[in-house]
Amino acid sequence: MMEYKGYQARVEFDDESGVFHGEVINTRDVITFQGQSVEELRQAFRDSVDDYLAYCAERGEEPEKPFSGRFVLRLTPEQHRLAALAARRSGKSLNAWIAEHIDEDARRELGG
Known part of the structure; x- marks a missing residue:
């Protein structure tokens, strides 16, 4: 993972083109x-972010x-009730419980 000025980037290598x-x-x-x-990739990342910020300016x-x-999550009342009960049973706040489950599911989905 690369980071510059708060922006994070994902990188892939194209073996066919060598880029x-x-x-x-x-x-x-x-x-x-x-x-x-x-090094060329790092510089291109920084340049792209800087160009984007300059373009917006x-x-x-x-x-x-x-x-x-932060994001708004819309649930049915039943989903809200179930999540709140599960969070309480695990001794966590609803936010902490949801964040934990998002982490677990996202890591499983992304293979990490």
């Missing part, structure tokens, strides 16, 4: 970059900020 491709993953805007070496727009860690 690293990267994408910022903690924002909804699309910010991509590529390089043929690790030129247009007078606020750049998309990295995810804040």
Whole structure:
């Protein structure tokens, strides 16, 4: 994982073309970059983030900020009740219980 100015990126290597491709993953805007070496990739990442921030400034727009860690979750009343009971049984707050389960499920989904 790469990080610069709060933006995080995922990188993949294309063996066929011999190029690293990267994408910022903690924002909804699309910010991509590529390089043929690790140092070139790092520089391209920094340049892409800086270019994105400059582009937004030129247009007078606020750049998309990295995810804040807050989101609204809509549940049915029954789902809310079940989650609250499960959290209470485990001795955790509802937020902590949900975050723990998201971590577990996401890691399983992502193979990590």
